[in-house]
Amino acid sequence: MLRNNRKSLFLKNFFRITQLPRQLSLLGLGLLSAAALAQAPAGGGASNAAGSSSGASSASGSAISAWPSRPVRWIVPFAPGGPTDVVVRVVAPKLSERIGQPVLIENRAGAAGNIGTELAARAAPDGHTLLYVVPALVTNPYFMKSAVDPRELAAVVQTTRMSMVLVTNPGFAARNVAEAVAAIRARPGSVSCASSGSLPTVGCELLRAHAGADMIMVMYKGNAPALQALLAGEVNLLFDVINTSLPQIRAGRARALASLNPKRGGVLPELPTMNETIPGFELVTWQGVVTAAGTPRELLTRINREFNAVLEQPEIRQRLTDTGLEVAGGSSDQFEERLRSDAAKFGRALREAGIKPE
Numbered sequence: 088m089l090r091n092n093r094k095s096l097f098l099k100n101f102f103r104i105t106q107l108p109r110q111l112s113l114l115g116l117g118l119l120s121a122a123a124l125a126q127a128p129a130g131g132g133a134s135n136a137a138g139s140s141s142g143a144s145s146a147s148g149s150a151i152s153a154w155p156s157r158p159v160r161w162i163v164p165f166a167p168g169g170p171t172d173v174v175v176r177v178v179a180p181k182l183s184e185r186i187g188q189p190v191l192i193e194n195r196a197g198a199a200g201n202i203g204t205e206l207a208a209r210a211a212p213d214g215h216t217l218l219y220v221v222p223a224l225v226t227n228p229y230f231m232k233s234a235v236d237p238r239e240l241a242a243v244v245q246t247t248r249m250s251m252v253l254v255t256n257p258g259f260a261a262r263n264v265a266e267a268v269a270a271i272r273a274r275p276g277s278v279s280c281a282s283s284g285s286l287p288t289v290g291c292e293l294l295r296a297h298a299g300a301d302m303i304m305v306m307y308k309g310n311a312p313a314l315q316a317l318l319a320g321e322v323n324l325l326f327d328v329i330n331t332s333l334p335q336i337r338a339g340r341a342r343a344l345a346s347l348n349p350k351r352g353g354v355l356p357e358l359p360t361m362n363e364t365i366p367g368f369e370l371v372t373w374q375g376v377v378t379a380a381g382t383p384r385e386l387l388t389r390i391n392r393e394f395n396a397v398l399e400q401p402e403i404r405q406r407l408t409d410t411g412l413e414v415a416g417g418s419s420d421q422f423e424e425r426l427r428s429d430a431a432k433f434g435r436a437l438r439e440a441g442i443k444p445e
Contacts, residue, residue, distance in 0.1 A: 151386045154214050158189040161217045164203025165309035166196040171219050172311075173330060174247055174374055177406050181397045196308045199223050199285065201234050208239035212381035214390055217243070220377050223285035225430035229437040230288070232444040237430070241382050242423035244394045245375040245415040247407060250329045250354075251286065251347035253294075253361065254314075254336065259323045264345045264364040267324065271298040279303040281313040281325040286372050289433055290326030290347070292440050297365050317341060328372060329354060330411035347371065354411050373415065373429075375422050391419045 161179060165171050172194065179190040195203035200223045210216035218240065227234035253264065261267035271278045271294070280291035282304045295302045305322050307313035310331055317325045318340050325332075326347070333354060335341040345361045346353070347370040361368040376394060378387070397403055398416045407414055 151383065151389055154386060154389065155186050155188040157215060158191050159183075159186065159215055159217060160210075161190050161192050161219065162203045162207050163192060163194045163219050164196065164200035164223075165194065165221075166311050167194050168311040169309045169331065171221060171374055173410055174407065174412065175219050177403060178246065178394075178397055181400060181403060182393060185393050185396060198233070199227055199230065199283075199288075199306075199308075201227055201231060204235045204240075207377070208235050208379060210379045212241075212379040212383075214378060214382055214386045216378060217390075218377050220375055221285055222372055222429055222433065224377070225426055226285050226289065226433050226437065228444065229434055229442055230444060234444070237426065239380050240377040241380050241387060242419045242426060243376040243378055243387055244391045244398075244419060245373055245417055245422040245425055246394065246398060247412040248371060248373045248415050249412045251290070251326055251370045251372055252329050252332055252336075252355070252358070253290070253344045253347065254317065254325050254327055254332050254341045255323055255344055256317055256320050257339065257342050258320050259342075261344065262342070263359065264361060267344060268294070268298050268364075271295070271302055272300045275300040276303065278324065279305050279322040281305050281307055281317060281322040283307045283310050283313040283325075286370050286433075287313070287326040289437065290370055291324070292437065292442065293365075293368060294324070296440055297368070314341075326370065328411075333411055373425065375415075375425075387419050 159182075161175060163171050163175050172192075175192055179192055183190040193203075195206060197203075200221070204218060204220070204224065204227075207216055207218035220240075224237055224240070228236070253267075255261060255267070259270075261270050267278075280294065280302050282288040282291050283306075287310070288304075291302065291304055305316070307316060310327055313322070313325055314327060314331055314335065316322050318335060329346075332341055332343070336343045336355070343355060343358055345364070346355060346358045347361055347368070349360070349362065349369050349371075351358065351360055376390075378390070395416045398414050404414050
């Protein structure tokens with residue numbers, strides 16, 4: 088098997104890449120800021136250029152002062168009930184109160200988030216269509232030829248970061264990571280791993296590469312249906328975010344094998360980490376907001392400010408923390424840099440694993 092033969096090279100490069108500095112380029116997938124997308128005036132003298140700049144500035148200022156002039160559409164490119172849906176439904180009502188317009192949540196699941204992402208990328212760059220994103224935004228191009236180019240979107244804000252956990256159905260014999268790896272090696276091609284796009288798929292590929300044996304990859308439209316399939320015994324393993332799996336773990340309907348954090352802690356402080364068994368195996372995911380590329384920089388800053396104001400509210404912070412999330416916030420530039428660094432890290436790892444877009 089080609090992928091299994093590349094195991095050592097894949098793991099070596101993935102774990103080396105996780106230590107690379109944040110200044111790495113996006114390897115051809117770099118998100119461009121709205122400012123970088125702006126084109127210099129072509130032709131004409133200094134007076135024409137100045138007039139053009141003045142006119143553009145006036146138009147931009149008018150658009151910013153008028154925002155929002157109608158309800159804001161917030162696309163969630165995954166199924167209702169998943170981790171992204173949880174955050175959006177907590178934040179949207181407070182955002183609506185601040186901006187004085189309804190915030191309409193629209194779940195458009197499918198193609199690992201690509202369907203909803205395409206809708207947002209095609210929207211007018213006026214801040215009235217927002218998209219909630221996860222690392223799938225920068226990993227999808229490595230899985231699908233039809234994936235939206237991230238350069239078609241502009242970063243607004245990172246809302247949260249969260250831990251991931253490897254879970255299994257209680258009917259699966261493995262009770263820890265070592266036993267799961269042993270089961271994969273003992274029965275190549277029989278142990279299944281739920282792939283719901285982005286980091287869950289990266290997790291499955293990493294585990295398969297470490298085991299050196301094939302696994303059954305079962306695709307789902309999002310974390311929520313993947314978790315339901317696990318609970319029903321349809322799949323054996325799932326790399327999931329902690330906020331959706333935690334209630335099932337506590338109720339005994341799912342078994343946590345390991346945390347994907349660098350060290351033990353959080354809401355399951357006694358749970359071993361993956362890197363205790365497989366050194367360097369860490370996955371921490373995030374969520375955030377983007378909008379159409381070409382949105383004026385000043386408008387991005389305005390929308391960013393409104394989101395940060397909501398995220399700073401004690402009630403919102405507590406509700407998100409209670410679900411296992413860590414509030415992030417910050418500037419649009421900081422979120423853009425996160426997208427760049429993660430695209431470099433996960434993208435090269437997937438290429439080394441032999442993953443090719445289909």
